[in-house]
Amino acid sequence: MSDNERLSRELRNRADHTGGHPISFDDVKRSANKMKWQQRAATGAVAAVVLAIGIPVGMSIATGDGNSNDGQVANPSPTPTETNTPSPIVTKEVTLTVDGASRGAEPGVVYVYDNQIIQPDGTAIDVDYDYSNVAVFGEGWIGIRIDDEGNPTADVLGGDGTVIRSFPSGYTIAVSSSGEVAAFEDTPGGGTLTRYDEAGEPAQSWDFANSVILELEGILADGSVVYSTEGTDPALMVARASGDTQPVLGASNAGGVARESGLITGMVSVDEMVPESCWNLFDSNGALWPKAKCAYTLGHFNESEQLIIGKPSYLDSIGDGLVAIVDVETGKALVEYDTPDDSFIANSVWEDDAHVLTLVYSPAGWHILRLDTEGNIENVNGAALPGEAEFAPVQFGAPS
Amino acid sequence: MAVAVDARMVVAVKAQDRDEEFAAYMAARQPSLLRTAYLLTGDQHTAEDLVQTALAKLYLSWDKVQRRELIDGYVRRILVNEHNSLWRRSWKKREVTTEYVPETPAPYEEPDDGKGQALWDFVQTLPKKQRAAIVLRYYEELSEAETAAVLGVSVGTVKSQTSRALATMRSKVDDHPTLSRTTEEER
Numbered sequence: 001m002s003d004n005e006r007l008s009r010e011l012r013n014r015a016d017h018t019g020g021h022p023i024s025f026d027d028v029k030r031s032a033n034k035m036k037w038q039q040r041a042a043t044g045a046v047a048a049v050v051l052a053i054g055i056p057v058g059m060s061i062a063t064g065d066g067n068s069n070d071g072q073v074a075n076p077s078p079t080p081t082e083t084n085t086p087s088p089i090v091t092k093e094v095t096l097t098v099d100g101a102s103r104g105a106e107p108g109v110v111y112v113y114d115n116q117i118i119q120p121d122g123t124a125i126d127v128d129y130d131y132s133n134v135a136v137f138g139e140g141w142i143g144i145r146i147d148d149e150g151n152p153t154a155d156v157l158g159g160d161g162t163v164i165r166s167f168p169s170g171y172t173i174a175v176s177s178s179g180e181v182a183a184f185e186d187t188p189g190g191g192t193l194t195r196y197d198e199a200g201e202p203a204q205s206w207d208f209a210n211s212v213i214l215e216l217e218g219i220l221a222d223g224s225v226v227y228s229t230e231g232t233d234p235a236l237m238v239a240r241a242s243g244d245t246q247p248v249l250g251a252s253n254a255g256g257v258a259r260e261s262g263l264i265t266g267m268v269s270v271d272e273m274v275p276e277s278c279w280n281l282f283d284s285n286g287a288l289w290p291k292a293k294c295a296y297t298l299g300h301f302n303e304s305e306q307l308i309i310g311k312p313s314y315l316d317s318i319g320d321g322l323v324a325i326v327d328v329e330t331g332k333a334l335v336e337y338d339t340p341d342d343s344f345i346a347n348s349v350w351e352d353d354a355h356v357l358t359l360v361y362s363p364a365g366w367h368i369l370r371l372d373t374e375g376n377i378e379n380v381n382g383a384a385l386p387g388e389a390e391f392a393p394v395q396f397g398a399p400s
Numbered sequence: 401m402a403v404a405v406d407a408r409m410v411v412a413v414k415a416q417d418r419d420e421e422f423a424a425y426m427a428a429r430q431p432s433l434l435r436t437a438y439l440l441t442g443d444q445h446t447a448e449d450l451v452q453t454a455l456a457k458l459y460l461s462w463d464k465v466q467r468r469e470l471i472d473g474y475v476r477r478i479l480v481n482e483h484n485s486l487w488r489r490s491w492k493k494r495e496v497t498t499e500y501v502p503e504t505p506a507p508y509e510e511p512d513d514g515k516g517q518a519l520w521d522f523v524q525t526l527p528k529k530q531r532a533a534i535v536l537r538y539y540e541e542l543s544e545a546e547t548a549a550v551l552g553v554s555v556g557t558v559k560s561q562t563s564r565a566l567a568t569m570r571s572k573v574d575d576h577p578t579l580s581r582t583t584e585e586e587r
Contacts, residue, residue, distance in 0.1 A: 003566050003569060004566070007519065007534065008538040011523070011538055011539040014438070015439055018435055018438040018444060020438070020447060023430060023448065023451060023452050023455065025422070025423045027452055028455045028456050029456075029459065031453060035457070035460065
């Protein structure tokens with residue numbers, strides 16, 4: 001008997017003697033739903049940004065011909081017109097570890113930890129759930145909680161954290177840097193997308209007759225809401241202030257939405273086989289980069305809308321191995337932070353224009369680390385936060 | 401309103417058809433996927449986790465796979481990729497281990513005075529990618545080209561991975577039939 005045959009025979013013998021519990025279709029669907037929301041949470045629309053309004057963009061965009069992805073955004077918004085020759089970017093590579101990191105200040109954004117909403121001034125409000133998204137909403141808060149089945153519900157909370165109203169929702173709410181909030185209420189056979197002003201009052205609503213859940217990506221300066229739909233016909237759309245809706249052609253969902261410039265990072269393809277996803281930058285005229293870029297999943301914009309958080313090209317929902325700070329103009333990373341093999345990243349958000357807060361798990365426990373564009377790391381929480389790796393103990397929220 | 405109702409019905413029917421089609425595929429292929437996953441992981445629980453994750457990813461991508469005859473290759477690739485990512489879940493105690501050989505999951509009669517066990521122990525010490533190449537070539541009986549396509553590597557890489565594994569097998573198993581474990585460092 002040849003070596004090959006011996007090996008084949010042994011493998012068949014072993015395989016034939018394995019049993020295992022049957023996996024039900026419901027189990028698989030539940031896993032798929034969880035994956036979907038975990039990926040949503042990783043690229044989701046709730047950016048932790050500071051309240052800085054109307055900062056001039058003034059950046060240059062290498063427009064290219066947009067030939068590969070002919071996107072169109074419904075609401076024309078200011079399109080950068082200056083063009084500079086970008087200087088070559090050499091990506092700095094840094095190992096993302098708490099070892100050797102200096103101690104940093106408390107997070108400058110709202111976050112949820114241990115059933116409390118904690119504000120930058122240290123004030124803590126007790127709540128009943130560890131909300132996955134939370135944002136200031138009028139005198140109180142709005143948060144998204146996910147049940148064990150992966151189903152999302154939005155809670156409107158009073159200033160003391162008590163639930164005032166709950167409704168079935170998508171996995172995300174959208175928050176603008178000005179403090180506007182958009183939420184989707186899922187109703188039987190339809191749903192309503194509502195944009196609320198800074199006081200938490202309804203400013204505009206769009207009704208949807210089809211039973212489709214909207215995932216909210218961001219709010220533009222003119223009041224338009226960027227959202228995506230999933231299911232059989234996924235699409236990235238803009239609900240215009242005029243009441244119409246219009247697709248961003250060529251993109252299926254967004255990683256980030258820049259309120260002032262109207263720029264959107266849109267996913268143009270995903271390939272489970274490689275595995276990777278490819279992204280482009282869209283404005284009202286379509287895709288800006290001549291070719292889609294596949295090195296990173298592109299997430300939130302920073303306050304001045306010149307940098308984007310980059311995550312692994314393929315988000316496999318089991319934790320990220322890197323986070324990068326990517327230049328909007330070129331799509332190249334200024335710095336890439338890579339975790340050691342025994343660690344992973346649960347989430348990353350902008351704290352201010354130049355700093356990213358990232359939640360990292362290592363065998364020592366959970367740490368919030370502050371990263372900058374130069375490759376520096378600060379340890380925000382000091383001693384490791386306890387918690388199982390499967391459940392990130394901190395959820396970053398929107399600004400207070 | 402009639403238009404809206406019709407549209408809702410179309411969406412609902414599409415979703416139902418999709419789920420039925422997927423459930424039928426899943427029922428037919430699950431036992432085979434579990435066996436392959438077991439050979440990749442060497443652990444029954446991990447194999448179940450792996451298959452459930454791979455099927456969930458397949459479910460999310462189901463509409464994108466237009467050519468149904470490619471689904472088996474597609475799900476195998478997800479399975480292998482997912483397994484190769486398992487290091488990032490090393491915190492799940494029951495999952496993965498390369499330092500210790502897992503126990504045999506089911507009663508198993510040795511047909512050849514312990515050599516089969518030594519062979520199985522050896523397979524479990526292989527690096528993940530090499531092991532995947534071995535499982536796909538010698539259990540799934542895929543061609544070198546098919547194996548390369550699933551692994552996302554060249555045919556040459558498959559040849560070298562498998563021949564290296566066979567050479568090591570000859571030297572370790574045949575010369576030392578009591579081989580039971582090899583450390584990560586040794587690899």
